[in-house]
Amino acid sequence: MSKKNASILFLGKEADEYCEKALEFCRLHFTNVTACLGKWGDPKPDTMTSWRGDYVVSYLSRWIVPSGLLELARVAAINFHPGPPEYPGFGCYNFALYENAREYGVTCHRMVARVDAGPIVAVRRFPILPSDGVASLLNRTHENLFALFLDVATGIAEGRDLPASTEQWKREPFTKKRLLELERITPEMTREEVERRIRAVSFHAWRPFVEVQGFRFDLRTEQDE
Secondary structure (H helix, E strand, O other): OOOOOOEEEEEEEOOOHHHHHHHHHHHHHOOEEEEEEEOOOOOOOOHHHHOOEEEEEEEOOOOOOOHHHHOOEEEEEEEEEOOOOOOOEOOHHHHHHHOOOOEEEEEEEEOOOOOOOOOEEEEEEEEOOOOOOHHHHHHHHHHHHHHHHHHHHHHHHOOOOOOOOOOOOOOOOEOHHHHHHHOEEOOOOOHHHHHHHHHHHOEOOEOOEEEEOOEEEEOOOHHHO
């Protein structure tokens, strides 16, 4: 299939620099591109039930793609996940930092009904630095995710089949509930555990909280003063 007749449904994040670059690439290299951009909590657009075409491309999309839409993609439905196969699901950056992982990455995979479970197309890896927090890891993740997107999307535009990686998902996807649990600090936790949680969930105004006898105390740092 050449770029002249491939049709794309692009699902992405609203007001995101790299998402807009990925969409621009699609519009330059494919003749028929339908785009749906949104934020957390937005209802699924009607386009998701009426579209027919060749590829569904999910890039930082805020929607879980329904199985009915996956079946409408004549060639493939692919997702660009901001984590490696070791960290599927929600809060992948946070859990990598919490577990003191030395390496991170990004993944392109075919979508199936279950989240982050489909056959892996390609993975791009990079080191986690001892100095990394959520913000710095997030920045490098987005740079690498866009680079991976360019590799895969260029292949599609040139008419090549999607590659098939030998990598496999390593665990069940993390959930939002587990991420919210990671925010909580209690008095019986060791200093090491507290430090790991602070590193894993501190991002701008988002901080862990301390819970004592049912009372909640939000953590503040010197940067907040």
